[in-house]
Amino acid sequence: MYIPDYDKALYFTLWGQWDDLLVLMVRTNDDLLSKKIEGFLHAFHYTSNEQNVMTRHEELLHYIDHAMGHTPIAIMEV
Secondary structure, three states: OOHHHHHHHHHHHHHOOHHHHHHHHHHOOOHHHHHHHHHHHHHHHHOOOHHHHHHHHHHHHHHHHHHHHOOOOOOOOO
16 A cells, blocks of 8 residues: 555545546555545435535545555655
8 A cells, every 4th residue: 555545535535536536446455445435435426415425525534644644655766
């Protein structure tokens, strides 16, 4: 798992790029990130309860923040 997955998840979530978020959900090696994305996208597309959508959105952002804080920065050689 690399930090760029979390960066991408944050970017896609904040800018409403749901298709890219779905692709990231499938490709990431972080199962919890994948489940949080899945829960949010499901709530966004299939739930009429706005509070549920907001809760799932906040859970996803909270997990991304938590994971970024506990993941060592990998130095990538070019």
